[in-house]
Amino acid sequence: MSELVRRNVPLIITFLVGMVMVLEYYTVSPEIMAVAEQINTWRVILYACVYLGTINLLRLHGRRVMRRTEGQWYFSAWTILIIVAYAVLGLYYGVESTNYRWMMDNVNVPLGSTMYASLAFYMAAGAYRVLRARNLGVALLLASAFLVIMGNTPLFPAMFPWFAAVRNWIFDTFVVGSYRAIRIGVGLGGVALGIRTLFGLETGYLGRRRGE
Amino acid sequence: MSSIFEKLQDIPRGLIFGLVIIAMAYPILNPIGLPITVGQTSKDAFNAVDETEDGSFVVFHVQYGAGGKPTLQPAAIAVSHHLFQKDVKVIYFVDNPVDLANTYEIFDKLDPAKYGKSYGEDYVVLSLTGPFLTQAAIVLGNLIETVPKDSEENNLVDLPMFEGYTETEDIGLVFQLTTSGDVSEGWVYQAVSRYNIRLVGGWLSMMTSSMIPYYQAGQILGFIDGSKGAADYEVLANHPGDAVMITDILSLTQLIYLALIVVGNIGYFGAKSLGEGKS
Numbered sequence: 001m002s003e004l005v006r007r008n009v010p011l012i013i014t015f016l017v018g019m020v021m022v023l024e025y026y027t028v029s030p031e032i033m034a035v036a037e038q039i040n041t042w043r044v045i046l047y048a049c050v051y052l053g054t055i056n057l058l059r060l061h062g063r064r065v066m067r068r069t070e071g072q073w074y075f076s077a078w079t080i081l082i083i084v085a086y087a088v089l090g091l092y093y094g095v096e097s098t099n100y101r102w103m104m105d106n107v108n109v110p111l112g113s114t115m116y117a118s119l120a121f122y123m124a125a126g127a128y129r130v131l132r133a134r135n136l137g138v139a140l141l142l143a144s145a146f147l148v149i150m151g152n153t154p155l156f157p158a159m160f161p162w163f164a165a166v167r168n169w170i171f172d173t174f175v176v177g178s179y180r181a182i183r184i185g186v187g188l189g190g191v192a193l194g195i196r197t198l199f200g201l202e203t204g205y206l207g208r209r210r211g212e
Numbered sequence: 213m214s215s216i217f218e219k220l221q222d223i224p225r226g227l228i229f230g231l232v233i234i235a236m237a238y239p240i241l242n243p244i245g246l247p248i249t250v251g252q253t254s255k256d257a258f259n260a261v262d263e264t265e266d267g268s269f270v271v272f273h274v275q276y277g278a279g280g281k282p283t284l285q286p287a288a289i290a291v292s293h294h295l296f297q298k299d300v301k302v303i304y305f306v307d308n309p310v311d312l313a314n315t316y317e318i319f320d321k322l323d324p325a326k327y328g329k330s331y332g333e334d335y336v337v338l339s340l341t342g343p344f345l346t347q348a349a350i351v352l353g354n355l356i357e358t359v360p361k362d363s364e365e366n367n368l369v370d371l372p373m374f375e376g377y378t379e380t381e382d383i384g385l386v387f388q389l390t391t392s393g394d395v396s397e398g399w400v401y402q403a404v405s406r407y408n409i410r411l412v413g414g415w416l417s418m419m420t421s422s423m424i425p426y427y428q429a430g431q432i433l434g435f436i437d438g439s440k441g442a443a444d445y446e447v448l449a450n451h452p453g454d455a456v457m458i459t460d461i462l463s464l465t466q467l468i469y470l471a472l473i474v475v476g477n478i479g480y481f482g483a484k485s486l487g488e489g490k491s
Contacts, residue, residue: 025406037354037357037358040346040349040350040358041350041354041358043342043343090309095309095312095339095363096312096313096316096337096339096363096364100309100313101313101316101317104278104309104310104313105313108277108278108310109278109281109310109313110278112277112278112279112310113278113279113281113282115279116278116279116280116282117282120232120236120465121228121229121232123469124228124229124231124468124469124472125225125228125229127469127472127473128223128228128469128472128473128475128476129476131473131476131477132476132477132480133477133480133481134480142473142477145473146473149466149469149470150470152417152440152466153462153463153466153467153470154246154247154248154249154440154459154462155246155247155463155467157249157251158246158247158248158249159247161249164249164251171420171421171424172424172428175421175424176424176425176428179421179422179424179425180425183425
């Protein structure tokens with residue numbers, strides 16, 4: 001396939017699909033809306049290609065097991081076993097079955113909760129070591145962190161309602177102002193990137209040209 | 213004297229972790245019942261659900277996996293209690309197997325039959341795959357054609373609740389419970405900007421700072437702010453549960469955080485005043 005076709009065909013497809021989706025948002029044409037609906041449906045179908053990742057994963061770990069890669073192969077074997085076990089359970093019994101839910105509830109949920117709960121410990125150690133008023137900047141951060149933590153702690157606003165008011169004032173004034181600025185910046189950047197992509201000026205998603 | 217300040221700056225990590233464990237475990241073993249006041253954002257969320265028109269559909273997105281479950285599952289149960297008290301039809305929408313299990317656990321906990329609600333007539337569970345913004349667009353705008361079956365392989369058109377369903381016009385509210393920033397903002401783009409549907413949310417506290425602007429702008433009518441918000445909703449829905457117990461844990465652990473910060477600073481300034489502090 002020539003380089004011209006390899007680059008131009010994706011650019012044309014991107015332009016056409018992008019224009020349909022943009023027009024669907026700004027117009028009420030039933031024809032355009034129908035095409036946009038079809039594109040949305042196809043996006044779901046194309047998403048199924050994600051499962052190709054599972055095959056790649058199996059190949060990678062399968063190779064490690066076959067070669068008995070030192071220090072890795074038994075973890076890879078365990079990964080394969082778990083992938084296959086979940087797939088068999090899910091396909092045979094269905095993901096809403098008691099068996100599948102049992103495995104989710106007793107493996108995924110405790111592991112996920114444990115990973116997330118460990119943050120509480122690191123946050124305590126981190127807050128203790130980092131939040132020291134070494135200079136004016138850190139002192140300001142410390143003061144606002146202290147007030148926000150007190151406002152977020154259910155006990156304090158229940159006893160002294162002004163803690164919630166102070167916390168809300170910090171959020172409504174500083175946080176919202178800063179975040180709006182960030183979002184507007186991101187939004188404008190997104191629009192610029194979208195326009196450049198639509199018109200073929202942004203081609204990073206096509207990968208590198210040969211020889212680059 | 214100097215060694216005391218030095219020690220206050222260098223409390224061993226093991227001791228800090230031990231204190232946090234005690235602060236977490238004690239309220240579980242001996243519930244304290246520390247006071248809470250219901251926050252305004254939770255009241256707004258509750259009122260938005262309350263004001264949803266009778267007979268309309270509510271899309272309830274359950275999307276927090278295992279990590280967010282301790283925070284958001286109690287909220288999902290409290291909101292479901294509230295929804296089942298009302299005359300609305302609920303479309304539970306999930307996009308992964310963990311949340312499918314979480315959703316069925318909600319039903320196990322609250323027993324919809326107690327409210328006279330039955331599957332297919334008053335509520336349904338949809339399991340979708342795909343990029344989130346596309347899923348949201350499909351659920352709100354083109355559900356029946358794109359997702360012909362529910363998670364139990366029933367044809368949607370055969371379910372009584374979808375008789376005469378006209379997609380977007382029938383949806384009175386979207387309620388999202390999520391741990392994902394992309395999803396929480398994505399619902400604003402799809403439900404509010406695209407389809408002009410009322411939106412209420414719930415998420416982890418650390419996401420609140422990024423979502424507050426949408427609440428202030430009126431795009432999100434109210435929200436559940438982490439475990440504290442979930443406890444608020446349990447109180448408002450008159451079904452106190454796990455979240456109320458978790459607020460005791462929150463209060464105690466955050467007291468430990470505050471105490472540690474104070475101790476660290478006393479150590480720092482004490483050592484500095486004696487000219488021997490760590491920089």
